[in-house]
Amino acid sequence: LTMSAKTNASKGRDSCEVIKNYHKQAFEYISKALRIDEDDSEKGEAVQWYKKGIAELEKGIAVEITVQGDQYERAKRLQDKMVTNLTMAKDRLVLLVCNHNT
Amino acid sequence: STTTLTTPQNQVESLMHELADEAGLDLNMELPQGQTGSLASTMASTEQDELSQRLSKLRDQVE
Numbered sequence: 438l439t440m441s442a443k444t445n446a447s448k449g450r451d452s453c454e455v456i457k458n459y460h461k462q463a464f465e466y467i468s469k470a471l472r473i474d475e476d477d478s479e480k481g482e483a484v485q486w487y488k489k490g491i492a493e494l495e496k497g498i499a500v501e502i503t504v505q506g507d508q509y510e511r512a513k514r515l516q517d518k519m520v521t522n523l524t525m526a527k528d529r530l531v532l533l534v535c536n537h538n539t
Numbered sequence: 540s541t542t543t544l545t546t547p548q549n550q551v552e553s554l555m556h557e558l559a560d561e562a563g564l565d566l567n568m569e570l571p572q573g574q575t576g577s578l579a580s581t582m583a584s585t586e587q588d589e590l591s592q593r594l595s596k597l598r599d600q601v602e
Binding site for chain 1: 576577579580581583584586587588590591593594595597598
């Protein structure tokens with residue numbers, strides 16, 4: 438599946454692509470963090486991946502959606518889900534960091 | 540799997556075309572622009588849902 442932006446893409450379509458690209462990066466990082474975290478192995482390493490994932494989620498959420506209609510709805514839904522995961526990942530990060538230091 | 544790795548690419552492709560011919564499909568046919576975008580969005584949403592599920596599972600674990 439290729440998700441490369443088409444050269445003839447309109448400006449509006451670009452904002453959707455940008456959000457999706459941040460999602461992709463965040464998904465990769467947080468998946469890595471989760472794999473380590475769920476494994477109960479070195480939590481300190483999971484912390485690093487959570488931080489990277491959180492940064493990508495924040496960038497994706499900050500993107501202004503410049504399309505309308507169905508495309509807007511889809512992009513908005515994706516951003517809403519990213520907000521949910523941002524909160525949850527941050528909560529998890531706080532917990533891990535606190536446990537790690539004590 | 541190892542089978543996938545050792546099977547020559549051209550064999551895989553010719554088999555895919557054979558199957559597609561039988562089913563009357565055109566493998567070179569592309570989805571309309573809007574549709575690929577919506578497919579990618581749906582996939583992204585599903586992936587975010589997956590993260591939510593795994594994160595909430597960890598949250599609910601007794602520390």
